[in-house]
Amino acid sequence: MNTFTFSQATGVAAAVQDNAAHDGAAYLGGGTNLIDLMKENVARPTHLIGLKKLGLDAIENLPDGGLRLGALATNADTAYHPEVEKRYPLLNQAILAGASPQLRNMATDGGNLMQRTRCYYFYDLATPCNKREPGSGCSAIGGYTRVHAILGASEHCIATHPSDMCVALAALDTTVHVSGPNGERTIKFEDFHRLPGDQPERDNTLEPGELITGLDLPAKGFAQNFSYLKLRDRTSYAFALVSVAAALELDGNIIKDARLALGGVAHKPWRDKEAEALLIGQPATADTFRAAAAKVLAGAKGQGTNNFKIELAKRAIVRALKQATEMNQALDANAFQNSNP
Amino acid sequence: MxxxxxxxxxxxxxxxxxxxxxxTAKYAAEFNVPNLLYGYVVSSPIAKGKITKIDAAPVLALPGVHQVFSHENVPSLAWLDRSYKDDIAPGGSPFRPLHSAEIKFSMQPVALVVADTFELARYAASVLHVEYEEEAHETELAKHLDEAYEPGRGKSGYKPPKSRGNFGKGWQQGVAHMEAQYSHHAQHHNPMEMFASTVEWLGDKKLNIYDKTQGAFNSQQYVMKIFGLGKDEARVVSKYTGGGFGSGLRPQYQLFLAVLASLELKRSVRVSLTRQQMFSFGHRPETLQHVALATAEDGSLTGINHVAVAETSQFEDFTENVVGWSGTLYDCKNVSLGYRLSKLDVYTPLDMRAPGAASGSIALEIAMDEMAYAAGLDPLEFRIRNYSDFDQAQNLPYSSKALRKCYAEGAAKFGWEKRTAEPGSMKDGNLLVGWGMGGGIWDASxxxxxxxxxxxxxxxxxxxxxxxxxxxxxxxxxxxxxxxxxxxxxxxxxxxxxxxxxxxxxxxxxxxxxxxxxxxxxxxxxxxxxxxxxxxxxxxxxxxxxxxxxxxxxxxxxxxxxxxxxxxxxxxxxxxxxxxxxxxxxxxxxxxxxxxxKPPTHSMHAHNAVFVEVKVDPELMTVHVTRVVNAVAAGRILNPKTARSQVMGSVVWGISSALMEESVMDHRFGRYMNHNYAEYHVPVNADIHDIDVIFVSEEDDKVNPLGVKGIGEVGLLGVAAAVTNAIYHATGQRVRDLPVTIDKLL
CATH class of the missing domain: 3.30.365.10 (Aldehyde oxidase/xanthine dehydrogenase, molybdopterin binding domain)
Known part of the structure; x- marks a missing residue:
């Protein structure tokens, strides 16, 4: 860990100014990822700007029927907020599938978007990594790739975004509010995280100094038919091998609207609108689900030790859609996969 | 009365x-003695080669940094290998920290930075410039089987396995046969408490050493011999240990470094390792095993062949008893056993809970299950038919052996008689149900x-x-x-x-x-x-x-x-x-x-039998161990409460070995890549369901006056095999490479 200075920001504008005034500054939310990265010398900010005094932790209904999550609301407070539990249970499930209660108590919603990959090579300074040190090479390619991408990777980086919460936020069409040196703007969730391409050091489309201030969920929450299915190497406190956020609007057995997003498979939460289109208007049957799964994984490429994730992802999509369809029965057979309280 | x-x-x-x-229970790194300095270890990024340059000057220039110790400035210490040998050292030449420029394994300590605060030492260590000349390393056991050799008796307690009868003949006499290869990967002990030593300088070379260890005297002897200290100059205190599992049997390098720094700087010094550095020393070695069994018409074993090849370091022959148990646990005249080591560019492996037996019982007890199926017998019935009433390996009667009771009471508690043999024949709703069993034997010493x-x-x-x-x-x-x-x-x-x-x-x-x-x-x-x-x-x-x-x-x-x-x-x-x-x-x-x-007059062992239920999702192939009954015969149980806790811990570890635990080596770097608690997976509470521990009554007036046999290791035996056997029973898939992660079942 390097030496750094610290200031506690008292307002968004002041925080942004403080950031601009320091080379190598970083915003500090819950710190559940950044502090780890600093201890490992992966992140070496010279100046930390504490955000906990900003407020921005409210969760409030929006006039259009949506819900605003303050960027500083904790993951735990968000998951257990009555409006989230009632109207966005997919988000509740996704948050509770991640991390541990202690971490969720600390971690903020904005910080959840900003967490970095858990690629083993990114974390270990003994191995080259393009994300950590652009141009040094990707050690994961040809290596141990259990938590690595099967979709949208590049020759420079095969890292995945580790979040569960973000998979649900992607499925739910969230809008991200940011504030920066050039004022405020909004970013559609699908445009927030990016694929690695030839700039794997960039996880997202934030401009330097920009700060997430809130997340807006639209009114439609798919509270009737949804599933967040997470497959991992143990039942809790492990990152997803594959996770699926599935949400359906059903008219009888016909799918009127559908959302499908995957975690653990790409550099960003992987939402597939073409696969969603294949579901819409079709009967909610295994054949329909399999067609959608095949579409999502059509361009998938394994890295050797993670080849299995392609087949696992297909099966997980089919299962998640089935669970979303059969909400009442969804809990028994898969109680183990979603056994969080 | x-x-x-x-x-x-x-x-x-x-x-x-x-x-x-x-x-109020204080651990080694919690003794805040006055005027304490903090040491932070710099670890090698390469697995083999040489240090060509250490540029300590900029680090020494930082206010508050006292010294950078490396091979360049370590004073002359004990010269002979035997001075570095602790009680548990295997044969060979023990690793000497900061001894030379040579790098022998990844994460080898190359320098110790000592500073006024832990944070400063850590920072200084992170900016210490070290240059290396890398050489090609070899860390892949499967590529070095040809060079495997039979180790000598270097390590105290290790006896080379003894074959008997004629396995070839036994194999021919058999009417049913099985033959298979088994493997498991390295595991690191990972106790909660990281290794740490706080050395209190009492003046004039007199030290109070608070050490994380499983043997205070072992640590004391080690530092006395290396640093030329008298018994009254090196008191070692270790009142509480936050988990050991074998990792504290040998003094770890932080002890050497803390004592070195204290003696050189004439100050009190603490050195504690990081979680990542907990992957830089001894571990359960990766082991490749081959088992062949043959049975006669009546299901009796006519031949047992068990061969294991394990990794060791370039400098020591770590030996453990992997295959010997296969000559004792079951009754058989023709037994052929082999155990070999292959040298790799890794640190020397180290005893880890039920060393050898945990590994050997994976192969033997899966093989026994395979043999039972090949012979058309229930796995429990098959074991009972091959019950050993006399230790054929030592040619001695047992001082006591209540394994039959373990079988009977364990099976009854579990409900084994309701098992249907056909794989995939038992269901719970959509889930496949599998019942498997295993067991083991451990020395009562x-x-x-x-x-x-x-x-x-x-x-x-x-x-x-x-x-x-x-x-x-x-x-x-x-x-x-x-x-x-x-x-x-x-x-x-x-x-x-x-x-x-x-x-x-x-x-x-x-x-x-x-x-x-x-x-x-x-x-x-x-x-x-x-x-x-x-x-x-x-x-x-x-x-x-x-x-x-x-x-x-x-x-x-x-x-x-x-x-x-x-x-x-x-x-x-x-x-x-x-x-x-x-x-x-x-x-x-x-x-x-x-x-x-004196030569022993009786074979003295603890035994167990373990019964496991798994439920497997037939599409996603996720496995959950829903029920375990572990019946243990270990003589007199002194405290059923703490004993039960120990066996429950063993069961959890067995489940871990079967399903998730593995130190993953990237051979291109010769380095374990999942070196943290997030990625080195052990079970969480949600992975563990019903565990039932039975201590069967076993009176033994020969083993020792108290009649106790010890239960630290025996509970682990056969658990991983039983889980794997249960997965076979549920799915029909026989996985022989542990852990059985989801990818191996899809």
């Missing part, structure tokens, strides 16, 4: 529990150890021995034994351990502590009892005038006649009358040492 002070065999809460819960019993004038008994408690319950069971021996309530007894100023005891390992220290405590208390009787006789108690020690008993705080309990004298009155502040006695180890030299 039973007494209120009869504690042996009764479930008893941990006497050290309150101190641990309240946080005893080492010479000294204990001292001391009764003060207030009637408080303090019993001490320099052993360790790695969380197993040593404090508690020794308190129980001492209290019962002297007829005192638990509250009137204190057991003291973990200090080289106490009577000498061996490292805590091998499941021998209960037997070794426990019997010593009994002997010391008996000797103290004799002194107390003499004192009573001196005091002119007419009732005791001609009494021998066998005519009296110690109960309810009194010395009294067995024949007439009303003839009694209070113990503290005896001490008070003696005119001394306390009365003391120590046991002698002369007999125990002689015993070790």
């Amino acid at each position: 039973s007494h209120s002070t009869d504690y042996i065999g009764k479930p008893t809460n941990r006497v050290d529990g309150p101190a641990k819960v309240a946080g 005893k080492q010479p150890a000294v204990a001292k019993a001391s009764l003060d004038a207030d009637g408080h008994l303090t019993v001490s021995s320099g052993t360790n408690d790695i969380g197993t319950g040593t404090y508690t069971i020794m308190t129980q034994i001492a209290a019962q021996s002297m007829g005192l309530p638990l509250e009137a007894v204190t057991f003291v351990l973990g200090d080289t100023e106490l009577p000498e005891a061996p490292v805590q390992g091998g499941s021998w502590t209960a037997a070794s220290i426990g019997n010593s405590v009994v002997e010391a208390c008996t000797k103290l009892g004799e002194k107390l009787l003499k004192q009573a006789q001196k005091m002119d108690h007419p009732a005791f005038k001609d009494a021998k020690i066998d005519n009296v008993e110690f109960a309810n705080g009194q010395l009294r006649l067995r024949a007439d309990a009303t003839q009694a004298v209070v113990l503290r009155d005896l001490v008070q009358a003696s005119g001394e502040p306390k009365m003391e006695a120590e046991n002698s180890t002369v007999l125990a040492k002689l015993e070790l030299l």
Whole structure:
């Protein structure tokens, strides 16, 4: 860990100014990822700007029927907020599938978007990594790739975004509010995280100094038919091998609207609108689900030790859609996969 | 006659529990001695090569940095290999930290930065510029099987496996056969408490060393020999150990580094390792195994062949008993065993809970399941048909063996008779249900150890021995034994351990502590009892005038006649009358040492049988262990409560080995890549369901006077195999490469 200075920001504008005034500054939310990265010398900010005094932790209904999550609301407070539990249970499930209660108590919603990959090579300074040190090479390619991408990777980086919460936020069409040196703007969730391409050091489309201030969920929450299915190497406190956020609007057995997003498979939460289109208007049957799964994984490429994730992802999509369809029965057979309280 | 002070065999809460819960139990890195300096270890990023340059000047220029130790400035220390050999060292040439520029394994300590604060030391270590010249390394065991060799007897307790009969003939006699390869990968112990040493400089080379270890005396001898210190110059204290599992059997390099820095800087120094650095030393070695079995018409084994090849370092021959058990556990005339090592550019492996047996029982007990299917027999019935009533490997009768009871009581509790043999034939809704079993055998051994019993004038008994408690319950069971021996309530007894100023005891390992220290405590208390009787006789108690020690008993705080309990004298009155502040006695180890030299007259072992239920999602292939019954025969159980906890821990570890635990080596870097708790997966609470532990009754008057066999290791045996066998029963898929992660079942 390097030496750094610290200031506690008292307002968004002041925080942004403080950031601009320091080379190598970083915003500090819950710190559940950044502090780890600093201890490992992966992140070496010279100046930390504490955000906990900003407020921005409210969760409030929006006039259009949506819900605003303050960027500083904790993951735990968000998951257990009555409006989230009632109207966005997919988000509740996704948050509770991640991390541990202690971490969720600390971690903020904005910080959840900003967490970095858990690629083993990114974390270990003994191995080259393009994300950590652009141009040094990707050690994961040809290596141990259990938590690595099967979709949208590049020759420079095969890292995945580790979040569960973000998979649900992607499925739910969230809008991200940011504030920066050039004022405020909004970013559609699908445009927030990016694929690695030839700039794997960039996880997202934030401009330097920009700060997430809130997340807006639209009114439609798919509270009737949804599933967040997470497959991992143990039942809790492990990152997803594959996770699926599935949400359906059903008219009888016909799918009127559908959302499908995957975690653990790409550099960003992987939402597939073409696969969603294949579901819409079709009967909610295994054949329909399999067609959608095949579409999502059509361009998938394994890295050797993670080849299995392609087949696992297909099966997980089919299962998640089935669970979303059969909400009442969804809990028994898969109680183990979603056994969080 | 039973007494209120009869504690042996009764479930008893941990006497050290309150101190641990309240946080007053101090661990090695928690002794905040005055003027403490902090050392931080710099680890090698390469697996093999040389350090070509260490640029310490910029780091030394940082205010508050005291020194950068490396091979360039370490003073001349002991020269001979034997000075670096600890009690548990295997054959070969032990690793010497900061000894030369040579890099022998990834994460080798290359420098120690010492500073005023931990944070500064850590920062300084992160900017220390070290250059390396890399050489090609070899870390892949499968590529080096041809070079495997039979190791010698270098490590104490290791005996090369002995074959018997003629396996080739036995194989031909068989009507059913199985033959398969098994493998598992490296595992690291990963106790919660990281390795740490706080060395308190008391002036003039005199050190108080607070060390994380499973053997204070082992650590003391190690630093005495290397640094030329006397016994009174290097006191080692280790009152609490936050988990060991074998990792603390050998002194780790932070001890060397902390002592070095303290002696050189003449200051108190603490060095603690990081979680990542916990992957930089001994581990359960990756092992490749081959098993072939043949059975006659009646299901009796006609031949057993078990060969294992394991990794070791370039500098030491780490040996463990992987295959030997296959010549003991089942009855068979023709047994062919082999054990070889292959040298790789890794650190020397290290004993890890049930060393050897845990690995060997994976192969043997999966093979037994495969053989049962090939022979058309129920796996339990198959084992019963091949029950060994006589140890053919040692050619000795068993001192006791209640494995049949383990089979019977375990199967009954589990409901094994409802099992249908066909894989995939049992279901729970959509889930596939699998029932599998396994078991194992572990040595019941005893080492010479000294204990001292001391009764003060207030009637408080303090019993001490320099052993360790790695969380197993040593404090508690020794308190129980001492209290019962002297007829005192638990509250009137204190057991003291973990200090080289106490009577000498061996490292805590091998499941021998209960037997070794426990019997010593009994002997010391008996000797103290004799002194107390003499004192009573001196005091002119007419009732005791001609009494021998066998005519009296110690109960309810009194010395009294067995024949007439009303003839009694209070113990503290005896001490008070003696005119001394306390009365003391120590046991002698002369007999125990002689015993070790004599050829054994009996085969002394603990056994277990474990029954496992898994439920498998037939599409996603996720596996959950829903039920485990582990029936253990380990002689007399001193404290069923702490014993049960130990066996439950074993079961959890067995599930971990079967399903998730693995140190993943990237051979391109020769480095374990999942070196943290997030990615080195062990079970969480949600992975663990019903665990039932049964201790079957097993009386044994030959193994040792207390009749205890130790339970630290035996509970682990066969668990991983039973889980794997259950997965086969559920799915029809036989996975022979552990852990059985989801990708191997899809």
